[in-house]
Amino acid sequence: MNWHMQINWNFLKFTGLLLTVIALYGFADYRSRSKNIETISIKFLGDNDLYLTEDAVNKLLIQNYGGVKNTAKEQVVLNTIETIIASNEMVKSAQVYLSIEGELISKIVQRKPIGRVEGISKFYLDDTGRRMPLSRYHSARVPIITGKVTGKSLEDAYVILDYVNKDDFLRKNVIGIHIEDEGKYQLKFRIENFVVNLGGVENLDEKFKNFMAFYIKAAKDRTLENYAVVSLEFDNQVVCTKI
Incomplete structure (x- = not known):
């Protein structure tokens, strides 16, 4: 009897710990997603010759997306931002992602x-x-x-x-x-x-x-x-x- 109770007690402790971890993870994920974007980082890959500038990319985003800074991370649609940047005639490809710290990072390959x-x-x-x-x-x-x-x-x-x-x-x-x-x-x-x-x-x-x-x-x-x-x-x- 004691042996069965011991197993059940261990099982309950393990289940409780697991639920706590899931809750903490969910809370952290919620906080991360609801956090606003603080900074935008634009990186040009490849050649140093810039046929497009950071300012031009920012203007493009403001005109077509309405600005990204101070927007909640969960409201930002990365695919849409990639499409907007790639629509510029100087851009070959663009990859956009969010960092945990709330930074929107855009890596751009220009046409050559x-x-x-x-x-x-x-x-x-x-x-x-x-x-x-x-x-x-x-x-x-x-x-x-x-x-x-x-x-x-x-x-x-x-x-x-x-x-x-x-x-x-x-x-x-x-x-x-x-x-x-x-x-x-x-x-x-x-x-x-x-x-x-x-x-x-x-x-x-x-x-x-x-x-x-x-x-x-x-x-x-x-x-x-x-x-x-x-x-x-x-x-x-x-x-x-x-x-």
């Missing part, structure tokens, strides 16, 4: 420009091949795209710039793409008055291998400044025009 179109309309081409507006906060140092800008020629310009950005030498030396026509592209290099007629975007590997062989030899012979135009349009050959 790889070319700048200079024509009737001016805009960036980003690293996914989409149009991106210019920023009033920062100007990107990227190759300038000029000439006959169309949907197709922009797609080709993206293919060329994507290739250029994967090569250290080309990334440092190609400063522009001139679109003479669809399928006819000219690269401008950092060397003064030095252009490369690329032709179309087919066989880029082969074209640039041939170009690099020419460039290394000409640089070694110190004859680079003698050339005005280098053409890679013809199969497996480099045709040069001297100044």
